[in-house]
Amino acid sequence: METGKITLQEFQLVYEKDSSNLSAKKKNKKKPNEGCSVEGQVEIIKMDPQELEIDFVGFHLSLINAYRRIILAEVATIAIEKVDIFNNTSIVQDEVLAHRLGLVPLKVDPRYFEFQNKEETEWGAQDSVQYKLNVQCTKNPHALGDETDPDTLYLNRKVLSSSLKWVPLGNQTDIFQETSMQPLHDDILLAKMNAGHEIHLNAYAVKGIGSDHAKFQPGLAWYRLLPEIELTREVEGEQAELLQKCFSSGVINVVTTPEGKKVARVNDARNDACSRNVFQYDSIKDSVKLTRKTDHVIFYVESHSALKSFEILEESVNIMIGKCDLLLAEIDKYTDSDVGN
Amino acid sequence: MPVGADGFRLPNVNESIAKNKLEWLTGPGQNECCRTFVINEEDHTLGNALKHVIIQNPAVEFCGYTIPHPMERKIHVRIQTNKTPAVQVLHEALKVLKEQNEVVKKMIQDEVKRYEETHLPQESEEMVSQ
Numbered sequence: 001m002e003t004g005k006i007t008l009q010e011f012q013l014v015y016e017k018d019s020s021n022l023s024a025k026k027k028n029k030k031k032p033n034e035g036c037s038v039e040g041q042v043e044i045i046k047m048d049p050q051e052l053e054i055d056f057v058g059f060h061l062s063l064i065n066a067y068r069r070i071i072l073a074e075v076a077t078i079a080i081e082k083v084d085i086f087n088n089t090s091i092v093q094d095e096v097l098a099h100r101l102g103l104v105p106l107k108v109d110p111r112y113f114e115f116q117n118k119e120e121t122e123w124g125a126q127d128s129v130q131y132k133l134n135v136q137c138t139k140n141p142h143a144l145g146d147e148t149d150p151d152t153l154y155l156n157r158k159v160l161s162s163s164l165k166w167v168p169l170g171n172q173t174d175i176f177q178e179t180s181m182q183p184l185h186d187d188i189l190l191a192k193m194n195a196g197h198e199i200h201l202n203a204y205a206v207k208g209i210g211s212d213h214a215k216f217q218p219g220l221a222w223y224r225l226l227p228e229i230e231l232t233r234e235v236e237g238e239q240a241e242l243l244q245k246c247f248s249s250g251v252i253n254v255v256t257t258p259e260g261k262k263v264a265r266v267n268d269a270r271n272d273a274c275s276r277n278v279f280q281y282d283s284i285k286d287s288v289k290l291t292r293k294t295d296h297v298i299f300y301v302e303s304h305s306a307l308k309s310f311e312i313l314e315e316s317v318n319i320m321i322g323k324c325d326l327l328l329a330e331i332d333k334y335t336d337s338d339v340g341n
Numbered sequence: 342m343p344v345g346a347d348g349f350r351l352p353n354v355n356e357s358i359a360k361n362k363l364e365w366l367t368g369p370g371q372n373e374c375c376r377t378f379v380i381n382e383e384d385h386t387l388g389n390a391l392k393h394v395i396i397q398n399p400a401v402e403f404c405g406y407t408i409p410h411p412m413e414r415k416i417h418v419r420i421q422t423n424k425t426p427a428v429q430v431l432h433e434a435l436k437v438l439k440e441q442n443e444v445v446k447k448m449i450q451d452e453v454k455r456y457e458e459t460h461l462p463q464e465s466e467e468m469v470s471q
Contacts, residue, residue, distance in 0.1 A: 040445075040448075041448070042445065042448040042449055042452050043452065044452045044453065044455075044456045047453070047456050047457075047460075054449075054452070059445070060390075060393050062389040062390045062392070062393045063390050063393075063441065063442075063445070065385075065386075065389065065390075066386045066387070066389065066390045069384075069385065069386040070386055073386070074386075310449065310453045313449060314446060314449055314450065317442055317445055317446040317449065318446070320386075320387075320390075320438075320442050321439055321442045321443060321446070323383070323386075323387050324435050324436075324438050324439035324442065325439065326362060327362065327363060327380065327435050328432065328435050328436065328439070330361070330362045330363040331363065331428060331431065331432050331435070334363070334428070335428065335432075
């Protein structure tokens with residue numbers, strides 16, 4: 001793996017490939033028959049079901065980028081696809097309401113469902129989830145005479161995602177519980193109504209992938225390379241304070257040496273946003289060397305679906321393995337037929 | 342124009358012809374050792390990762406991938422070797438890529454377990470002490 005550095009200069013990025021590693025690569029190359037051992041480590045910095053911060057050290061960027069692309073485009077979730085509207089007298093148009101319903105994230109676990117066939121016309125228990133929304137806005141009989149706040153004057157003025165009720169299809173009651181079929185958040189505003197308005201609809205959710213529609217994306221994924229800061233000369237006094245301000249907080253510390261001088265020290269370059277602000281000031285422009293390590297990737301995953309953040313990442317690796325398997329099977333098909341010829 | 346149950350146009354008859362996942366081009370620049378493979382329904386996700394693995398192979402003289410047109414979902418992977426059949430190179434590269442992915446998957450699973458073990462027990466201790 002190339003462990004070069006990317007130097008961040010004032011107006012350009014300079015890619016330096018590590019020459020010592022190239023000769024090591026050639027030594028590895030002379031043994032193609034041995035099993036490819038992956039030199040690399042994975043370390044989780046922070047993890048909870050919604051967010052994940054994970055470090056990939058020693059892996060090539062093309063693989064990490066593939067995981068990011070798969071999370072955004074090919075990891076499946078469940079979202080509302082078709083809406084049958086029986087009555088909609090609110091001022092929110094049918095199509096706008098249906099679009100908003102599609103974007104509501106659902107807590108339904110997509111791994112229990114199959115993809116629906118394109119030609120399928122019925123809603124089966126194994127590939128769809130049905131919801132109903134039946135809300136009327138009426139005057140509040142208990143409101144005081146001089147009340148002006150519309151939210152208390154009328155009942156059900158705001159249609160929230162908590163009004164989406166699950167309607168079990170087929171044998172879904174045996175497998176799922178009501179609490180695991182609700183939208184992820186209860187307070188998503190879908191529509192606003194006035195007295196006398198009514199919304200009555202059935203919504204059907206199916207399994208889909210992000211490349212079809214962004215509502216099917218399980219979450220966000222992005223990565224950055226680890227920044228490094230090196231001080232090329234001693235920076236003291238006012239310049240040290242200025243240097244500290246040029247970087248994100250916590251990156252540069254100003255410490256007092258035993259002689260009483262205030263000197264800048266690099267504390268932790270990891271949190272730096274790489275704004276290169278330091279190049280604005282001529283006095284300290286020459287005092288730092290900013291680089292990025294090309295083989296240390298900080299990968300972030302945020303989940304807004306039923307899958308937990310680490311499950312999304314594992315699922316994307318599984319999908320990548322699936323792609324390789326599919327192609328290997330295709331090649332075997334061809335080589336078998338060649339042998340037959 | 343034939344219309345389906347939900348009011349949308351039925352797909353053309355031509356669209357339903359199943360495409361092969363993997364094909365290769367024929368012509369003057371193609372032989373056993375120098376081949377351009379066409380992989381349907383793929384993009385940079387697989388292309389870049391596969392190209393990187395193929396290049397690590399010392400038998401390969403040239404390897405590159407391209408997407409001929411952004412509106413068609415397919416990639417062309419060109420492999421040129423001296424004596425090894427290109428199909429063999431592709432096969433080995435896919436195996437290596439699959440192996441790398443399985444190693445990464447195992448690493449992630451182990452890390453998740455390790456993190457859960459080191460972090461969640463502390464929370465339950467706090468709950469007990471309160």
